[in-house]
Amino acid sequence: MNVSPTRTSTSGVDPIGIALRESPTQRRRGVRWFLAIAFLGAWVPWLVVYLLGGSLDDPMTQLATAAFVPAIAACVVRRWITRQGFADSGLSLHWKSAWPYCAAAVTIPWGALLLAVAVSIATGWWSPSQLEMSASAWAYLAAGPLICVAAAPVFWGEEYGWTAYLRDRLVPGRPIATTFLTGVIWGVWHWPLPWVGYFGGGTDAAAAFWGMLWWLPLSILLEFIIGWLWSATGSVWPGAMLHGGCNLVASVGMLSVFGDTVSINAATFLLCAGLLPFVAAIVLAGHTGGSRPYRRRPSSKIT
Incomplete structure (x- = not known):
């Protein structure tokens, strides 16, 4: 008489496994509707704001127009399109x-910032002698982990869509391919922003064009780290913390450190350079966002 083990996820629910068990028809239908709602639901409001003379560099405008659109798209699809419900949604x-x-x-953004600064020094783009940070800026960066946690509810709006719904359904069973494709789609979703004032007034066409292009590698690199967090936990919240930290700790930190000495696109390059070692470690360790880890529990099944 042997007691055979049953595979059980660390959280009790395996979102990736549920996504893989969907029928191809259900999966394709859900993805199409999700992308349509996510893109039109953000691009149309951005265009309206721009035509009305507004600017997307206003955080409240960003929050009102698109911050929660991917989450809304995921909810609509889960509830009314595929009717699959929310068991695998990582809430x-x-x-x-x-x-x-x-x-x-909550600590990787600190590391990415430090590595970005190191690269800027190595390339001669910036020198420590140029550092002029106020005490409040130092205090803000010191509170980095708390900022990541506090910002998570806002950045949940994107991660609940891109991560908890889309990424496991694009190229099922191929974590590296689905990570690249999710990152590309996520990056393209941002493409109108340089043209509607996201970087403030005075952004010329060349800078806007390069801003569009740099959003692709940045989104792909972030998606590798977020995919690792998602596949390891089955929760959308660690990814939302990381996303918030990269925006409000790493990126804002670079603005505090570099001031006007580094352009927006150069800062994006430096952020990519700061994230790259973390992505390399994840890929080399084989944590590419595939099947989640499991722990074995004895079951009552007797063979």
């Missing part, structure tokens, strides 16, 4: 098993 934090990944999510 729970699973703190007991996810806390190491939450710790990584």
